[in-house]
Amino acid sequence: MQDLYNQIKNQYTVDLDNVESVLDLEKFKAKYNKLITGLMQALAKAKLTDKKLYGPRINQLKNSYEIAVTKKIGDLASLNAKNVEDLTIPHQPRHSGRLHPTTIVIRELNDFFRSQGFSIQEGPEIETPEYNFRRLNLPEGHPATDLQDTLYIKEPDLLMRTHTSSIQTQILSGYKPPMRVVVPGKVYRNETKSSTNSSFFYQYQGFVVDKGVNIQNLKEMLTRAHQFLFGEDVKLRFRYKYYPEVSPGMGVDMQCRFCLGKGCQVCKYRGWIETLGSGMTHYNCYKACGINPEVWTGYSFGLGLDRLVMNKFGIDDIRKLYSGELAYQ
Numbered sequence: 001m002q003d004l005y006n007q008i009k010n011q012y013t014v015d016l017d018n019v020e021s022v023l024d025l026e027k028f029k030a031k032y033n034k035l036i037t038g039l040m041q042a043l044a045k046a047k048l049t050d051k052k053l054y055g056p057r058i059n060q061l062k063n064s065y066e067i068a069v070t071k072k073i074g075d076l077a078s079l080n081a082k083n084v085e086d087l088t089i090p091h092q093p094r095h096s097g098r099l100h101p102t103t104i105v106i107r108e109l110n111d112f113f114r115s116q117g118f119s120i121q122e123g124p125e126i127e128t129p130e131y132n133f134r135r136l137n138l139p140e141g142h143p144a145t146d147l148q149d150t151l152y153i154k155e156p157d158l159l160m161r162t163h164t165s166s167i168q169t170q171i172l173s174g175y176k177p178p179m180r181v182v183v184p185g186k187v188y189r190n191e192t193k194s195s196t197n198s199s200f201f202y203q204y205q206g207f208v209v210d211k212g213v214n215i216q217n218l219k220e221m222l223t224r225a226h227q228f229l230f231g232e233d234v235k236l237r238f239r240y241k242y243y244p245e246v247s248p249g250m251g252v253d254m255q256c257r258f259c260l261g262k263g264c265q266v267c268k269y270r271g272w273i274e275t276l277g278s279g280m281t282h283y284n285c286y287k288a289c290g291i292n293p294e295v296w297t298g299y300s301f302g303l304g305l306d307r308l309v310m311n312k313f314g315i316d317d318i319r320k321l322y323s324g325e326l327a328y329q
């Protein structure tokens with residue numbers, strides 16, 4: 001009995017200190033409740049002198065043990081309370097996804113052109129030379145149709161569209177004028193990657209077919225679109241330029257917003273960035289698409305969206321737009 005008493009007395013506080021969980025405590029109690037019960041049974045059978053000597057000691061040990069166990073239960077409960085997340089506390093907001101800068105600009109342009117009576121269309125990215133070249137007044141053998149510029153899926157029948165003008169010819173061929181349409185979309189070229197060129201990029205195509213449309217209408221529409229995106233103080237430059245699908249053709253440059261016209265890497269030290277090509281839709285193009293050019297006139301324009309996006313958001317390298325750089329995703 002004396003040995004058992006000493007064993008319990010010396011060991012239980014040490015074991016209790018090592019208890020770190022409710023499961024540990026259950027194991028501890030199973031062990032020591034059994035030992036203490038054994039000790040009580042031994043005391044009941046003990047001689048009277050031993051009973052007198054050990055009775056009070058064993059009672060005291062039992063009381064101390066029970067107090068220590070009760071305290072441990074309280075400690076474990078408060079520890080658990082700290083570890084359990086309080087679901088009523090508002091948590092820190094996490095970074096959620098946001099729109100890609102190109103998507104933002106597409107949506108802004110869509111808003112603008114919708115307000116001007118345009119409808120928004122999409123079309124296939126894999127195209128035939130018929131819609132991508134022929135109906136745009138680009139005859140077979142034209143340098144633009146060359147392998148140097150075009151990515152063919154199956155030469156010469158299927159290619160990745162090189163411009164969103166291919167959707168324009170699809171729509172001109174399939175619908176009757178008058179019409180006002182914009183087409184945002186990805187286009188593909190066989191280009192070497194650089195800070196301003198990529199093998200795929202975004203264009204924003206637009207066209208109007210109506211009676212009595214002239215180039216002044218085109219200029220006004222393009223000016224308003226740039227002002228909508230960049231503010232009233234945007235500086236534009238219009239100049240004659242050759243594009244086979246329009247006549248006359250008009251290139252539009254915007255003053256570089258990185259250097260304000262002084263010249264920098266982004267504008268290739270020109271001070272201006274070409275944002276789009278445009279013009280009055282070519283007579284041959286209407287004819288190829290089944291529209292009578294003697295009755296209908298209209299304009300077309302194709303914006304290079306990436307450079308607009310770069311200028312609007314101060315992004316100095318086109319590769320950052322498509323590289324998975326988290327800052328722009």
Ligand SMILES: [Zn+2]
Nearest residue numbers: 256259264267
């Ligand atoms: Zn510049």
